Amino acid sequence: MLTAADIGRFISDGYVAVRGAILTDVISGCQDVLWMDLATRGVGRTDRSTWTAPVIRLNCPEGGPFVAAGTAQALWEAYDQLLGEGTWWKRQGLGGTIPVRFPSEADPGDAGWHIDGSFDGPDGSYWVNVWSKMRGLLVLVLLTDVDERSAPTRILKGSHLDVPRVLAAAGEGGLSFGQVAPRLPASTFKREQVLAEGKGGDVYICHPFLVHAASWPHRGAHARMIAQPGMGIPRPLPSERGPISARSRPRSFSAFVTRRRPGRDQAGAAPWVLT
Numbered sequence: 001m002l003t004a005a006d007i008g009r010f011i012s013d014g015y016v017a018v019r020g021a022i023l024t025d026v027i028s029g030c031q032d033v034l035w036m037d038l039a040t041r042g043v044g045r046t047d048r049s050t051w052t053a054p055v056i057r058l059n060c061p062e063g064g065p066f067v068a069a070g071t072a073q074a075l076w077e078a079y080d081q082l083l084g085e086g087t088w089w090k091r092q093g094l095g096g097t098i099p100v101r102f103p104s105e106a107d108p109g110d111a112g113w114h115i116d117g118s119f120d121g122p123d124g125s126y127w128v129n130v131w132s133k134m135r136g137l138l139v140l141v142l143l144t145d146v147d148e149r150s151a152p153t154r155i156l157k158g159s160h161l162d163v164p165r166v167l168a169a170a171g172e173g174g175l176s177f178g179q180v181a182p183r184l185p186a187s188t189f190k191r192e193q194v195l196a197e198g199k200g201g202d203v204y205i206c207h208p209f210l211v212h213a214a215s216w217p218h219r220g221a222h223a224r225m226i227a228q229p230g231m232g233i234p235r236p237l238p239s240e241r242g243p244i245s246a247r248s249r250p251r252s253f254s255a256f257v258t259r260r261r262p263g264r265d266q267a268g269a270a271p272w273v274l275t
């Protein structure tokens with residue numbers, strides 16, 4: 001269970017780290033499956049001469065240990081606390097892609113600041129809107145140990161607070177995910193940078209608007225694996241203020257955050273709040 005302090009940190013920082021959320025043997029099982037996939041691409045677990053690319057992006061496998069990882073009790077409890085019971089998709093797995101990053105000095109070409117998208121846009125790319133249509137959370141699942149040398153994901157602490165203003169201007173239709181970061185103020189990129197470090201099985205549960213990026217070079221000893229599924233929400237989570245209109249003051253969107261509200265939750269109201 002997240003503590004009140006954890007939830008407070010999620011609201012102000014845009015993420016909370018749940019240490020040891022997934023059991024070690026489940027993590028080992030996930031690694032084994034991923035290495036089997038890599039072997040089919042000519043990349044050997046114990047043959048470093050085959051580690052030639054800085055990154056190989058795998059589709060997250062389904063089944064087996066990935067079910068156990070995605071349904072870990074600590075994660076589901078946290079999703080209930082942050083999003084509200086019955087609002088999120090109880091996926092039997094993780095999903096998304098897993099960028100496997102290998103020790104390398106080379107630019108992997110995918111390490112720019114961004115927020116993730118959440119729905120298919122008109123141009124076929126991933127889009128996102130101020131309602132965070134279809135996505136309740138970004139979840140960074142450490143499938144290997146990750147330290148500062150081994151290409152941890154970088155997080156801009158508190159950056160989720162800057163994004164709604166940009167998305168609100170784009171209305172219901174939203175923006176392609178790649179269009180969001182270039183519209184953010186310079187102050188966003190001066191926010192404190194945090195590295196998503198930890199042990200395999202640690203999970204960073206993040207606000208869907210948290211600005212983040214891969215990092216390089218990777219000067220660690222091991223291949224680094226982080227799954228980054230979106231926690232799906234089948235229906236939009238309504239805000240307590242009703243639909244977003246073009247006339248709404250930008251300040252209204254300065255803190256698009258999730259939190260439980262005693263009384264409102266009991267009445268079955270959604271926990272998404274625009275303040």
Ligand SMILES: O=C(O)CCC(=O)C(=O)O
Nearest residue numbers: 099152153212213214215
């Ligand atoms: O690999 C990473 O550290 C992060 C990658 C990422 O943010 C992405 O692919 O969207």
